[in-house]
Amino acid sequence: MIGWLKGQIIQNWDLTSKKGVVINVGGVGYEVQLLSKQINIIDESSFSEFWIHQINRDDCTNLYGFNEVNQRDLFRKIISVNGIGPQIGMALLEDLEVNQLVEAIEESNLNLLTNSQGIGKRIAERLVVELKNKLQQFKNNTEVIPNYKNTKSSSSCSEYIDEIKSILNSLGYVENEINDSLEFIKTKEIDAIQKMNSLSPKAKADLMDKHLKEILIRLSQKAT
Numbered sequence: 416m417i418g419w420l421k422g423q424i425i426q427n428w429d430l431t432s433k434k435g436v437v438i439n440v441g442g443v444g445y446e447v448q449l450l451s452k453q454i455n456i457i458d459e460s461s462f463s464e465f466w467i468h469q470i471n472r473d474d475c476t477n478l479y480g481f482n483e484v485n486q487r488d489l490f491r492k493i494i495s496v497n498g499i500g501p502q503i504g505m506a507l508l509e510d511l512e513v514n515q516l517v518e519a520i521e522e523s524n525l526n527l528l529t530n531s532q533g534i535g536k537r538i539a540e541r542l543v544v545e546l547k548n549k550l551q552q553f554k555n556n557t558e559v560i561p562n563y564k565n566t567k568s569s570s571s572c573s574e575y576i577d578e579i580k581s582i583l584n585s586l587g588y589v590e591n592e593i594n595d596s597l598e599f600i601k602t603k604e605i606d607a608i609q610k611m612n613s614l615s616p617k618a619k620a621d622l623m624d625k626h627l628k629e630i631l632i633r634l635s636q637k638a639t
Contacts, residue, residue, distance in 0.1 A: 416469050419465070420478075424437070424438055424439075424457055433448050435447050435449045436449060436480075447480040448478065449465070466484045467479065470501060479501060485553055490504045490508060492549070492550065498541060499538065499541065503534060507528070511527070511531070513553055514553070520542055520550060525586060541631075543586065583596070
């Protein structure tokens with residue numbers, strides 16, 4: 416697996432919405448897709464280096480390059496979400512800096528996320544549900560990191576439900592949609608919710624993830 420490359424740029428390429436370079440490393444030319452904003456600052460007269468994510472497919476191998484390791488690592492987090500491909504990850508990192516993208520996900524800022532090409536509301540919602548509170552490594556140590564999974568709000572049934580309601584509200588759902596979904600969850604898994612105090616932090620986090628995913632699937636089905 417290629418994780419980093421350093422060499423001289425011998426060619427720039429542009430294929431529809433994808434842009435990149437061919438970089439000569441030890442006499443081998445590696446074709447790497449880059450963010451457009453990175454290509455604009457490349458000095459072709461000197462050696463360039465990129466942090467690489469490699470994706471192997473049946474018919475080809477694709478390399479995605481980034482100037483900073485945290486860009487590469489956040490890209491990996493994004494494409495780990497089911498249904499999110501590398502071009503969506505590139506589009507988000509093209510438009511937003513790492514701290515801006517992390518903040519948008521943490522604060523459920525769907526308007527900002529959907530500004531990027533190919534990012535619809537459902538994709539933005541999926542990113543928020545899957546990655547919210549899982550991006551601490553990209554946050555500054557001095558920043559307050561909101562974490563609904565480990566707060567006291569999950570210590571009781573009613574507060575747990577209120578937390579889910581708040582998250583759904585931040586995603587733009589109206590009150591009747593939210594209440595209907597919460598009734599579904601409370602009826603289906605009331606025993607698990609009532610045992611909240613006895614659950615470990617990881618178990619609480621897993622339960623929150625499970626319920627949010629079930630609710631979003633239910634809301635999505637009702638919308639179609």
